[in-house]
Amino acid sequence: MEKFFKQLPNPRCINGRIGLKNETASVIECALYCMSDNRCGYFNYCNGECIMYKRWYGSEIVDYDCNCTSYLMLYGKSTNWQKVFAMKKTSFLRNPFYLHWDSMPIAKVKLNFRNINNVTHALYFNGTDTNHTSWFQENKLLSTPWRNGPPMKYIFNDMKPSLKIVKKANESFIKMLAERDGRKKFSMYYMEQGGSSRMDLKILNVFVLFK
Template identity: 25%
Template sequence: MFRLKLNSISRDNYHYRHSVLFINTGKRRLGSTMEIVKCQHILKLIFILLQCPFYMKADCSRKQFEVLPPGYNIFMQIGVKPFYPPRNATDRATCFTFCALMTFCHIWTFDNGNCHVFHSMKDKLRVEKLDSPSSTTYYETEQDDKWLKVYFVKRGSGFHTGDSFLGIGTYENWGPVKCTRILCPDLFRSNLIDNWNDLPIKKVKLIARKDNNTVVRIVFNGEGSTKENWFSMSRVLESPWTDLKTAPCNVFTIRNSSVLFITSHNILCLLTFLFVCALLWIHRNFYISSTHGGCPYDSGWLMVTKPIHYCSYESNGLYPQILHSGNPTYTRWSTGYEWAEDFSIFISFK
């Protein structure tokens, strides 16, 4: 049970502070503070009007929302019923509260007194260019930055990463469906991925973590990209490997579904075990490879495995596995690699 109390800022009340917030070059306006009480936890909501972000802090959780670039707004596809019905809202603070209390809400739009709260995984969304002061879309960010998470998968969850990211098939085809109305611990896919071409994307960030520490961070140029081609060597801006741009690279792909590379090392394999060799190349996703020469000689920087595998380092009974080079350069997979516990993709806007 929630209790909402809205108060105005007062110099005589120690609960509220007069302050000016800055972010990049924009000065923040003063706003109002809302408090929500749930059981023993007190959540503090700081609401800043118009182009300012929203914040929610709690003992065990925190939500922060930023404004989508001016002129861009998110709405439901025409003729499609939303998971959460629109609500009347007198101000953005009310709309923010509706979204902040819902696990699957990471995007919301305040449109001329109407609050559109979206289910990030189930709603079919569209991007509308509408430069109107009465319409504003907000998206959830993390860690005091402006990155929006659009994808997440856990190691060993059983999900197909390439298909699920690109939206090929359905949840039933991607792996075990463990999501409920309030919990989806192993997979998250924002439907904004399907609106990729219509969003003013500036950069894309790929993060792999282990023990809550980032072990792989790759940043890509996302301007003018699609959901298929952002993951490419020509778009890499930052990576943890010093040789990624200089060493040989024969595969750089999200979904390596029909690629078979022939090198001097695997000609014999191709002549004798063509089908087995083909399986090797077909079933690796988010794959950045340097050389192929059969399992003992394959080298590269990153791979996310699928259930069908060929080499011993892919076959520990868990998929997807998130394997990466722990060196400053590429690794030979058969002699050394590191693994990550989860894998996320973020986008930022211009």
């Protein structure tokens, strides 16, 4: 079971379950129920009750304490990068893992993005002692696809949602922007080296790597 799921240290129940199985004999049986539903990516085992939840949610997740054990379905092995946030032109999706971010041993965070020419880039951050928003700051940055430039300010708000990289001395200078510009549409782009050419994005994903 450890190959497919990771037990989370602080159990959380979520509003909006997709399945409930009463009289479940074990955690393993509950895991099998989750694996048999391609929507499932998170489950709670609560004294014989198996409660299943979606892998992705399109709005803020409402969670609460519960007397259960919580498990996250992994992407491949636990040593693989695990996707937590996913943004496209028409959606921003959250994996329930973000509720547990600050209680997990995270080594690195990857901001991965693909432009309209299907070229993929990534920024890497130190994930130690971070939560689901505090990883995105300049003093956590490990590597970037861009050459060194002026000091930048990194802003991530999953509630709006919005992700920005702007110049500290002049926040009107935008290096990267991904935020809602209408009811259902997102503006997503970065400025090419030198700041004179805008490159639109197709997708933007946030991954974590466990220690």
